[in-house]
Amino acid sequence: MMLPKEYWIEKLGLIPHPEGGYYKELPAANVWLAEQDRPLYTNIYFLLTADSPSHLHALTADEVWYFHYGSSLQVHEILPDGAYQKTTVGLDLAAGDVLQYTVNHGHIFGSSVAAGDDYALVSCMVAPGFTFADFKLFSQAELHARFPQHHELINELAVEKVD
Template sequence: MNQNQADYWIQHLNLEAHPEGGFFKRSFRSDEEIQSKARMLYTSIYFLLRTGDVSHFHRLQSDELWYFHAGSSLSVHIIHENGEYEEARLGLNLDKGEVPQVLVPKNAIFGSSLSGQGTFSLVGCMVSPGFEYEDFELFTQKELLKDYPQHEEIIKKMAYETLPEFN
């Protein structure tokens, strides 16, 4: 797989840059809203990372399901609420420990990066209730190292030194 294949998916799926890193496009959203709060029942996006891209450590207030679509396998790095670190490998090579879908539990801190030597990974992510930026929290290395010093190596790889500006 080469960089042109990543560009193919970015162009044909009309993906745009995501603030946490990588590229995305909302692919589905529910027409239903949760009664207690006016919001979508679920949302789903395509998400693409290229070689060198990182989906930086962040947290959501809802569970998020990840589904593998194309390209190289993807590592989903998760720091669970109890402080334990897990690397889930999203892909289709089951003999090498990959799985075609991964659940990231609500309130876990997580990010993703390419697992292998490929040039891109295209996945889908579904959140219920539907994604809202008010439920999205990015972290700096300093913030995470204060609470999880035992995970310094992965935090320095997956967290921003300084948070980017985004709308």
């Protein structure tokens, strides 16, 4: 029997993440990139649920996802040329899951737990280190204008409006 998501939220001290799901910042690299005013890398625990996915966004740095526990997680990407790519991060290697996956900087992406599944617990490492200044959350209208061919994905994973 799978541990309930509340177990991880409590034990890891997770709080709601602005892009969806729950997270906790972990220690960053001790090496500081002075010219970029950030650490070499940053880490978080990240728990996504069926009703709280990671909404479509982009970063200016690469992000590596590491699977820990729960259901498989689908990483949805809109590539710079407009193509769609889905990668499943999880334990079912026979079904094509991968244990870790890197989303390249500049890709628009979000993540979801498959319908009917409860949650996925992962860690994410961003290099060079993450700052919210590097984070771009997209509205549905903005993405529909740029990528009308991905109507369903945008309706499912983009926020209606960005505050």
